[in-house]
Amino acid sequence: MRVxxxxxxxxxxxxxxxxxxxxxxxxxRQVLLEMDSIGVGSIGIxxxxxVFMGAVITLxxxxxxxxxxxxxWAVGLVVRDSIIIEFSPTIxxxxxxxxxxxxIASEIGTMRVTEQIDALEIMGxxxxxxxxLPKMVAAILxxxxxxLISMFVGITGGFVVxxxxxxxxxxxxxxxxxxxxxxFNVTFAMxxxxxxxxxxxxxxxxxxxxxxxxxxxxxxxxxxxxxxxxILILIFDYILTQLILI
Amino acid sequence: xxxxxxxxxxxxGTTILSNVTNSFEKGKVNLIIGGSGSGKTVLMKCMVGLYxxxxxxxxxxxxxxxxxxxxxxxxxxxxxxxxxQGSALFDSMNVEENxxxxxxxxxxxxxxEKKERVNFxxxxxxxxxxxxxxxxxxxxxxxxxxxxxxxMAMNPKYLFCDEPNSGLDPKxxxxxxxxxxxxxxxxxxxxxxxxxxxxxxLMMGDNIIFIYKGEKHWSGSAKDILxxxxxxxxxFVFASKVMQDLRKQMRxx
Numbered sequence: 001m002r003v004x005x006x007x008x009x010x011x012x013x014x015x016x017x018x019x020x021x022x023x024x025x026x027x028x029r030q031v032l033l034e035m036d037s038i039g040v041g042s043i044g045i046x047x048x049x050x051v052f053m054g055a056v057i058t059l060x061x062x063x064x065x066x067x068x069x070x071x072x073w074a075v076g077l078v079v080r081d082s083i084i085i086e087f088s089p090t091i092x093x094x095x096x097x098x099x100x101x102x103x104i105a106s107e108i109g110t111m112r113v114t115e116q117i118d119a120l121e122i123m124g125x126x127x128x129x130x131x132x133l134p135k136m137v138a139a140i141l142x143x144x145x146x147x148l149i150s151m152f153v154g155i156t157g158g159f160v161v162x163x164x165x166x167x168x169x170x171x172x173x174x175x176x177x178x179x180x181x182x183x184f185n186v187t188f189a190m191x192x193x194x195x196x197x198x199x200x201x202x203x204x205x206x207x208x209x210x211x212x213x214x215x216x217x218x219x220x221x222x223x224x225x226x227x228x229x230x231i232l233i234l235i236f237d238y239i240l241t242q243l244i245l246i
Numbered sequence: 247x248x249x250x251x252x253x254x255x256x257x258x259g260t261t262i263l264s265n266v267t268n269s270f271e272k273g274k275v276n277l278i279i280g281g282s283g284s285g286k287t288v289l290m291k292c293m294v295g296l297y298x299x300x301x302x303x304x305x306x307x308x309x310x311x312x313x314x315x316x317x318x319x320x321x322x323x324x325x326x327x328x329x330x331q332g333s334a335l336f337d338s339m340n341v342e343e344n345x346x347x348x349x350x351x352x353x354x355x356x357x358x359e360k361k362e363r364v365n366f367x368x369x370x371x372x373x374x375x376x377x378x379x380x381x382x383x384x385x386x387x388x389x390x391x392x393x394x395x396x397x398m399a400m401n402p403k404y405l406f407c408d409e410p411n412s413g414l415d416p417k418x419x420x421x422x423x424x425x426x427x428x429x430x431x432x433x434x435x436x437x438x439x440x441x442x443x444x445x446x447x448l449m450m451g452d453n454i455i456f457i458y459k460g461e462k463h464w465s466g467s468a469k470d471i472l473x474x475x476x477x478x479x480x481x482f483v484f485a486s487k488v489m490q491d492l493r494k495q496m497r498x499x
Contacts (some may be wrong), residue, residue: 115330
């Protein structure tokens with residue numbers, strides 16, 4: 001029953017987002033600010049995670065490829081496809097669920113408990129739309145670029161570690177990442193990214209928006225936002241893979 | 247004038263407000279008083295539409311409010327200013343942006359006009375050279391003043407204040423009370439204030455209603471409150487040492 005209650009309230013909440021903005025200029029400015037906060041503000045952590053992700057996948061694949069019939073350049077191919085199809089869109093978005101999701105839930109939750117949301121409502125402004133829509137639009141617009149950067153950095157990390165450790169010579173690695181490249185895999189990754197961006201922003205905002213109480217409850221909402229966003233990302237990762245790739 | 251008729255509100259089966267009826271007069275400071283948990287904040291939140299009432303009706307100058315949808319409430323809401331207990335200033339905006347916010351979102355004013363209005367409102371609440379400070383950088387009393395300036399920005403017909411002097415020192419409380427009183431008379435607003443501060447009650451209560459356990463127990467003015475003859479109200483009014491001493495003094499005189 002509790003799940004149905006939350007599902008129903010989440011749908012109503014989403015319905016409330018898509019209303020005519022009171023002032024387009026302010027919304028546009030908010031979208032740009034959010035793009036900076038969600039996207040540009042995450043590039044550091046995303047690059048760090050991606051470079052180590054690429055390095056570890058390269059080493060592990062090289063370690064497991066012991067069959068002399070499998071050429072060494074296959075490491076580049078495996079790293080490329082793993083990063084493009086799964087690691088960059090899913091793992092990076094899980095990282096963003098932690099970083100961005102908790103920040104959104106605690107920001108909106110704090111606004112709720114300090115009556116700032118009530119103040120917006122009294123002014124006749126739709127608080128859900130004003131606070132959440134710019135975040136959602138910004139995340140949908142900027143996260144594909146963040147994921148593209150992650151792909152590039154991850155594959156580069158693999159290249160560097162393969163060369164430095166001598167496990168995968170650069171010529172083999174480059175041959176591998178060029179072999180049998182399917183551009184649709186990038187499209188698929190972008191589709192996943194957009195869906196995950198929607199999940200992170202709306203689920204986290206939902207938890208923040210319906211916070212009641214004080215600082216303790218804001219913390220709990222923030223934790224719930226990360227947990228539910230992450231679970232939903234994993235579920236939708238499976239659903240999208242089944243629907244689009246299989 | 248704001249009229250509430252027989253409004254009731256329950257939360258999870260517990261009755262918080264029961265059949266409250268009252269008229270809040272224009273150009274006067276109307277106070278809702280009562281102890282903590284008596285239902286006065288719920289009454290105010292019902293009046294401004296933050297809570298939907300279970301029964302009864304609320305009207306603003308004859309315009310029905312309680313039965314309207316959120317969209318339909320917009321026009322009346324544009325005439326409402328509210329001062330929240332914790333000021334509810336937007337943390338991400340500086341003082342000027344906070345006061346300008348309703349003007350930017352809801353008016354067609356040009357940038358210059360908006361700035362002029364913001365400076366007028368800030369001057370009116372005696373705040374100078376604070377335009378670029380953020381809420382975290384100003385004192386509690388200044389926050390209240392900024393919140394009053396923001397509430398005034400759209401030239402409201404109705405001003406609601408939820409415990410305007412909570413958390414303030416006695417001197418600042420008096421300044422805030424006086425400010426609210428002044429702007430009420432100056433702009434002929436219908437002001438409704440929630441308070442349990444007896445100093446505020448005696449200083450500015452043109453019309454007072456006493457809420458006890460969710461019901462309206464008494465109504466009158468600051469002049470009548472010390473001789474109300476209502477047991478619950480007397481318990482509330484003379485709870486503090488200062489008020490008890492005042493009663494003793496009154497009796498000996």
